[in-house]
Amino acid sequence: MITTEERFMPFRELMRKEGLPDVAIATFAHYYRHLAEGYDGFIRETDILPLESLPELESLPTHLAETGQRSLPHTVMIKLNGGLGTSMGLNGPKSLLTVKDDLTFLDIIATQALHEKVPLILMNSFATREESLKALERYPGLMRDIPLDFLQHRVPKVKRSDLSPARWPENPSLEWCPPGHGDIYTSLVTGGLLDLLLEKGYRFAFVSNSDNLGAVMNKIVLGYFVEHRLPFLMEVATRTEEDRKGGHLAMLPDGQLILREIAQCHPEDRALFQDIYRYKFFNTNSIWINLHELKKVLEEKDYVLGLPMIRNPKSIDPRDLSSTPVYQIETAMGTAISIFRGAQALHVPRSRFLPVKTTNDLLAVSSDAYLLTHDNRVVINPQREPGGPPMVIDLDPAYYRSIDDLQARFPYGPPSLIECERLTIRGDFRFGRNVALRCVVHLVNETADQVIFDDGSILDGSYSA
DSSP states (O other): OOOHHHHHHHHHHHHHHTTOOHHHHHHHHHHHHHHHTTOOOOOOGGGOBOOOOOOBGGGSOTTHHHHHHHHGGGEEEEEEEOOBOGGGTOSSBGGGSEEETTEEHHHHHHHHHHHHTOOEEEEEOTTTHHHHHHHGGGOGGGOOSSOSEEEOOOEEOEETTTSOBOOOTTOGGGGEEOOOGGGHHHHHHHTTHHHHHHHTTOOEEEEEETTBTTOOOOHHHHHHHHHTTOSEEEEEEEOOGGGTTSOEEEEOTTSOEEEEOGGGSOGGGHHHHTOTTTSOEEEEEEEEEEHHHHHHHHHHTTTOOOOOOEEEEEESSTTOTTSOEEEEEEOOGGGGGGTSTTOEEEEOOGGGOOBOOSHHHHHHHTSTTEEEOTTOOEEEOTTSOTTOOOOEEEOOHHHHSSHHHHHHHSTTOOOEEEEEEEEEEESOEEEOTTOEEEEEEEEEOOSSSOEEEOTTOEEEEEEEO
16 A cells, blocks of 8 residues: 555655755645645634633833834844735736835835834745845845845645646646745745844844735834743734634634634634634734744754644636646644744734735725825824724726726726725726715616716715616
8 A cells, every 4th residue: 555655755756856945845745644644624613712802902011112122123024925916917026016105015115124224034936036126126225134035935736636746737837836824934944044044133023914014013012022032923903794704813722822714614613713703813914933932943843843734725727617626735824823832912903904905905005095104104094083994995896806907997096085984886987086985985887888987076975877
């Protein structure tokens, strides 16, 4: 009978041929064994408990900012920058999309790093590295004695029928996939960056997504992390109906915190997973890492951290659902909260979670409902009703899904949304200059002709055509 190790040999040969380092191969082998042994990656409802409360950022003493300030010279800011903006019709790095006042994500991130005087490091993919580093050349102040980036690995897709390497001769690049942002820990090791950071005196890392404009350096959070000598800290926010599918925080019976992503939720548990009153906190994917503790844990585990596996069923060509069924073996960065003993989570306000995932998000953040501060932080316009509910935008994907769609229908930029609570659009509309939307606006066009709102229009309520 063929052994698991023998079944893995073709993967080992493929990965060595690709030039992947031994630690990356050993890490993939660890998850492949789980897959071959029938592990489905599910975290069952019977194995976890809800959390009632957590420490809150807004209740922390302000003196922690002094500790954070003193710790900044020992802190680096890492941005996950491996994504392409394909969901919005882009072909290049999503972080090069213009989002606010003619600035891209990377422009905003770079100026924030320069203002705080902390090193910026990107975790790039093969698809984003060249263009992203080229864009950062306009910020020579970012150059330090450590690299500006490191590369995320890629791993083979696994054929579901027999767990062999998936083949797609017409486009061999589709035989590979990113292993999820949990690969950050392996990538820090294999590129030698973790050792270099420690050698240069860096002790702490703040890690977040490049498309989360709310994920900025916060001295009080850093001070809390340092004073409590935490190995790992996750920022979480209160779940709303729009966060039902995001990874939520829970607790094991022994008190250890654990993150459950929706891909780790058994179908039978889906209703409870999405119960925002049972599981109150979602992962913002902003974390703080003690680099010495990371090195220690990695050494104890022979550099295979052993994050919970996510078995992601896909088709080998994501644009062709009839193509070969495969598994993508992935891990999530935040699931390391269950690896570090003493890891904690901090409840942060929604303002620290401002991702731009869709054109809905982009229209909101590029409008006057948000402002760019002198230090390039994107904040809610103080002229909006304080403490009011977050603005909700729901654009018709048939007409507004891509950046080109959005720009064609808002050729003069976004309308004024400073007084808008909710915008829903169904059908084809084009907006002139200086259009303002107020309160709740619901637009429906069921005709084949585009409806045009003239310059200076003020919309308040419903419109149907």
